Amino acid sequence: MTRPILLIVDYNLSRIDEVRHLRDYARERHGATVVLIRADPTEADHAIADEVIDLDPLRDDFAEMGEKLLGDRRERIRAGIVFSDNAVRSGAELLERLGVAVDASPPAExxxxxxxxxxGEARVADLLAAQRVMVPDFAQIASLDRLRDFARDHPKGFVVKPAAEGNNRGVVVVRNGDDLTAAFAEVLPYLEGGVICEELIPYRREYSVDGLGPLVFLTEKISASGRYPVEIAQVLPAGLDDHERATLERAGRQANWLVGQCDGPFHNEIKLSDDGLHAAVVEPNRRPGGMKIWELARWVYGIDLHHHWIDTAFGTAAGVGRLVPGCSAATVLLGVGSDRSFSPDDVAAGADPFADAVQDTAERFGLADGELTVTEFSWLSRERRDLHAVARDNADFAAQGCVVLRGDRADIRPVVHALREAWSEALDRALELPAPVRKSR
Incomplete structure (x- = not known):
């Protein structure tokens, strides 16, 4: 019997483990052959798929070329998913051409x-305002003079950022009196792809409305303060009152409508006012959230959303009830204590600074064995890099770790901050030779 095909259109390399997880389930549950489309595929890509097609989703003729390359297998292609921002529109268009169920491609841009x-927001600004969703003023810029014009019109501050770029790269907060020439210089590398200025959203708290189809959960984002508002942690479940949850879910639904999300995944980043009645969308995404958010959901809610996504794509997904948290969890980005050249090879053999940091944090909060546990840890790169102590974007972090907190002795938010402090100290110790002796519990 001919096996059905699952088509995976592109992914970001940092998410290769998720693609492997999707592949394994598609094979096991649906007996599927997995075909991956990606530009300039590597050996790692060939290792996670049965077949890899070299095609760039940013090509103007991507959907047309993909249809030609896959036309002889059209009848076997039973399901498809789009797993990168670069492919969100073109990948959906390809699946439409192949007759595979997918959220609409035109609004995906x-x-x-x-x-x-x-x-898109500006076209329905009155409707959004009626729902207490702020639409920030914005402008596309291509010159320092245009930046100065925007700064003059927005003395309370604004954000300069690439029009299409992830991982907080190139995002600069500009306040009254800041050096505009320096701010423009920071976004110069992104001018070709477009740079925009946005009125500063006056809300301090940030969350994401995450989910898949009708499934929704809220994730709390912890960001650094200052010039570079990079995210430093994601926390589940978000600590919210009912009216705050309603505000965020309302704004998240409206973001989904504007970008055409219906059955597929979403990760909408949203800021919330102090009174919890007003919101503003930072950016929408038609893909799972980064920083292991779906993995956090698996630990907290007991649901594997990657499996549910594959079942949805094949049209076999079962209904799921309300998501009820059984614990709390966080993904934490971990930096360096001072500006330095860093490689994981600098860590002394046998040292485990993240385990040490988690142990120190547990002791600080008086937690018992098993209440604060490590679920994942990874270095963000094995290469030697120059890292800033004050991270300018996500590439300035050395590592990423996930923890689960059980019981009610501590709140996950102060635990996250304490863990990052403990990590800095533990990493400094681990860079010394010989490696420190681990404490036994």
């Missing part, structure tokens, strides 16, 4: 281009 999304 708003989930790739921040500028296109703001244009």
């Amino acid at each position: 708003g989930a790739f281009s921040k500028y296109r999304y703001r244009l």
Whole structure:
């Protein structure tokens, strides 16, 4: 019997483990052959798929070329998923051409281009205002003079950022009196792809409305303060009152409508006012959230959303009831204590600074064995890199770790901050030779 095909359209390399997880389930549950489409595929890509097609989703003729390359297998292609921002529109168009169920491709451009999304908001600004969703003023810029014009019109501050770029790269907060020439210099590398200025959203708290189809959960984002508002942690479940949850879910639904999300995944980043009645969308995404958010959901809610995504794509997904948290969890980004050249090879053999940091944090909060546990840890790169102590974007972090907190002796938020402090100290110790002796519990 001919095996059905699952088509995976592109992914970001940092998410290769998720693709492997999707592949394994598609093979086991649906007996599927997995075909991956990706530009300039590597050996690692060939190792996680049965077949790899070299095709760039940013090509103008991507959907047309993909249809030609896959046309002889059209009848076997039973399901498809799009797993990158670069492919969100073109990948959906390809699946439409192949007759595979997918969320609509035309509005998906708003989930790739921040500028296109703001244009979409502006067209329905009155409707959004009636729902207490702020639509920030914005402009596309290509010169220092245009930046100065925007700064003059927005003395309370604004954000300069690439129109289409992830991982907080190139995002600069500009306040009254800041050096505009320096701010423009920081976004110069992104001018070709487009740079926008946005009125500063006056809300301090940030969350994401995450989910798949009708399944929704809220994730709390912890960001650094100052010039570079990079995220430093994601926390589940978000600590919210009922009216705050309603505000965020309302804004998240409206973001989904604007970018055409219906059955597929979403990760909409949203800021919330102090009174919990007003919100503003930072950016929408038609893909699972990064920083292991779906993995956090598996530990907290007991549901594997990757499996559910594959079942949804094949049209066999069963209904799921309300998501009820059984614990709390966080993904934490871990930096360096001072500006330095760093490689994981600098860590002394046998040292485990993250385990040490978690142990020190547990002792600080008086937690018992098993209440604060490590679920994942990874170095973000094995290469030697120059890292800033004050991270400018996510590439300035050395590692990423996930923890689960059980019981009610501590709140996950102060635990996250304490863990990052403990990590800095533990990493400094681990860089000394010989490696420190681990404490026994």
